[in-house]
Amino acid sequence: MKRLHSLSIRDLHILQVLDMTRSLGRAATELGTSVAALSRRLTRIENLLGMTTLFERGVNGTMITAPGRRVLQHARRMIAEAHHLLALGSGTVDNLEGEIRLGLACPPLHPMVETWLRLWNEAHPRTRIGLYAPLEESMTALLLNRGIDAAILHPDALSAGLASFALYRENIVAVMPERHHLTKRQTVLLMDLRAERLLVPVTTQDDRCARFQLGLLGPQAHIAMHRGGMLTLLSQIRSDAGLALCSTAIRDLQPPGLAFRNIADIQAEFEMHLAWRADAEDALLGRFVRFMQTGVPDRPPSLELPRVYRRVKLSEDEPYGREEEDIALFA
Incomplete structure (x- = not known):
């Protein structure tokens, strides 16, 4: 029977650390070894697996290749299973x-x-x-x-x-400056919001949120697109740049200087x-x-x-x- 080459759990862990750090230097520091020793170990792992390159050096660092990504997927599973096997022996199976x-x-x-x-x-x-x-x-x-x-x-x-x-399930509420005239009401209507300047957040990778809000507000609303994160949007509202729609999760954070009101004439869920x-x-x-x-x-x-x-x-x-x-x- 042909002898199988040995590949240790530490070898698999090295692949994980390299993928996480994207740097031979940082990976060597975390693993407590030298860059030269780590480079030799990586070459040995590639030879054992019969693959030419698991990682490539480039302008963005040491990046995993497509074959390396497939190997790492199996490596993660094997490391997790090894932890579970050790837990069986120590009586700590649930100690994930x-x-x-x-x-x-x-x-x-x-x-x-x-x-x-x-x-x-x-x-x-x-x-x-x-x-x-x-x-x-x-x-x-x-x-x-x-x-x-x-x-x-x-x-x-x-x-x-x-x-x-x-x-x-999440609900949509209106957010406004705490001294805005609409805060005198317990709830607001869509027609009230359409009369105000409304900030609608949009991101480059996904405009679903913006399309949802635009469809909800309708063509009569005075819209200004906001390109940025939620913190900058809330800062804009606090500085009287406009009103916006947001989730109840943001309301429950209770950010200072802002007021939140339910929208009475829609079921925005x-x-x-x-x-x-x-x-x-x-x-x-x-x-x-x-x-x-x-x-x-x-x-x-x-x-x-x-x-x-x-x-x-x-x-x-x-x-x-x-x-x-x-x-x-x-x-």
């Missing part, structure tokens, strides 16, 4: 370790999600949930390119290759989904998704399990649809 990279399409976090994440952190203190809200790249692209593990986003942003379920790659095989991600579906104590036990959907190609005229799947995830 690792990081979940969670993207937020519409920050900040909804208070209900904050509660769920707090419960997760209490149950799994050796894990970390990193929150990401990039402005320059779409959340869908980050998911598909493995820049993040999961994301909270609107279902319209889903694409083929992603699975999701409805996580919560929409779903937000938790999405992840349909082909994901990461054990920690699987536990996290199951927890967000079923592991929250205050969710009624009689409540039907959320359905999981996968975006699938239908036809050229109707490019994407939803295919319902069972809840058996990451099996």
Whole structure:
């Protein structure tokens, strides 16, 4: 029988660190070795796998190649399974370790999600949930390119290759300076808002939010497009540059100098989904998704399990649809 070459868990960890740091120097420092030794180790790993280049040096640093990305996908799974195997021997099977990279399409976090994440952190203190809200790249692209593990986003942003379920429902409210004349009312009407200057946020990678708000306000409204993040939008409103629409999650932060009012003549409510790659095989991600579906104590036990959907190609005229799947995830 032909002898198998040995590839250690540390070799797989080296690939993870290189992908994370994108620098041989920084990776060597984190791993406690020299650049020369790390470079030789990487060459040895490539030779063992029969691949010419897992990483390439360029102007943006040491970047992983397409074959390297496929290897890293398996490496992450093997490292996670190795941790679980060691946990079996030590009697700490539920002592998960690792990081979940969670993207937020519409920050900040909804208070209900904050509660769920707090419960997760209490149950799994050796894990970390990193929150990401990039402005320059779409959340869908980050998911598909493995820049993040999961994301909270609107279902319209889903694409083929992603699975999701409805996580919560969000409401739209009006935000204005705290001394604005409309603050004298408990609720406002759309016609009241249309008479004011309204700031509508738009980003370069995704204009769904802007299109939703423009459709809600109608052609009679006085619109000014705002290109920037939510903090700059709130600063604009506080300086009397206009009014805006926002989510209840922002209202619940209670930013000073601002007032929030419900809009009486519309039902401005929409779903937000938790999405992840349909082909994901990461054990920690699987536990996290199951927890967000079923592991929250205050969710009624009689409540039907959320359905999981996968975006699938239908036809050229109707490019994407939803295919319902069972809840058996990451099996």
